[in-house]
Amino acid sequence: MVQFCGPTSISILGNQLEKPFSIEEIAGQLNMASSTFHRHFKKATNMSPLQYLKRLRLHEAQKLMLTEGFNSGRACAAVGYESISQFNREYKRLFGAPPRKDIIKHKVNV
Structure with missing residues (x-):
């Protein structure tokens, strides 16, 4: 599994607080498909990226x-x-x- 849910994806989300949210954009920054990012994120955090x-x-x-x-x-x-x-x-x-x-x-x- 790609080590995406460490500091990189969390800091990307943290930098999105005041901006419109786009899973596609974040997944792209991590070189992942949106569905793959969503699945791995939910597995690692027990919540969707949007909930987080x-x-x-x-x-x-x-x-x-x-x-x-x-x-x-x-x-x-x-x-x-x-x-x-x-x-x-x-x-x-x-x-x-x-x-x-x-x-x-x-x-x-x-």
């Missing part, structure tokens, strides 16, 4: 809100979401609370 990228984006948004004082709209845009409502839904799904409540909870616990 969403998780990276949401964690980065949370970090920006906690450390830089971004509001949810600014954090949403900074990590590449086009829809604040989609961002809020996915944030709540991952962290268990909407962005504002989650950030308040973290700040109270610090």
